Amino acid sequence: MSPARMYHWQLRNASTQAGTLANPEHLAKLREGVEPWNQWKKQNPEVEANLREARLGFAELEGADLRGAILIGADLTNANLDGASLSPAYLQNADLSWARLIEADLRGADLPRGEADQS
Numbered sequence: 001m002s003p004a005r006m007y008h009w010q011l012r013n014a015s016t017q018a019g020t021l022a023n024p025e026h027l028a029k030l031r032e033g034v035e036p037w038n039q040w041k042k043q044n045p046e047v048e049a050n051l052r053e054a055r056l057g058f059a060e061l062e063g064a065d066l067r068g069a070i071l072i073g074a075d076l077t078n079a080n081l082d083g084a085s086l087s088p089a090y091l092q093n094a095d096l097s098w099a100r101l102i103e104a105d106l107r108g109a110d111l112p113r114g115e116a117d118q119s
Helices: 003-013 024-031 034-043
Strands: none
Touching (some): 024 034
């Protein structure tokens, strides 16, 4: 991630909003990076990561193991989810605007309702 994008992501996620339902420990682990996150997921396969309403816009999550993650209402705008495993993940009301999903595994994912951007 470029320094500018990293700064933007950290700035957007620096404060905790009232009503945020994400598990703070899960969110902190994900912010450590994809490699530590995937290692943690491998050691804790039974855990459904609660990232509900997490603000993950511009996040670099390429190759992240998000199987079974609860991402309901999450902001994933402009996130890089190339090659991420989201099978299955709970993405109702998640904002995936401009997210990169090249080779992401979305089989069985509960996707947001609405029109897909075909551009």
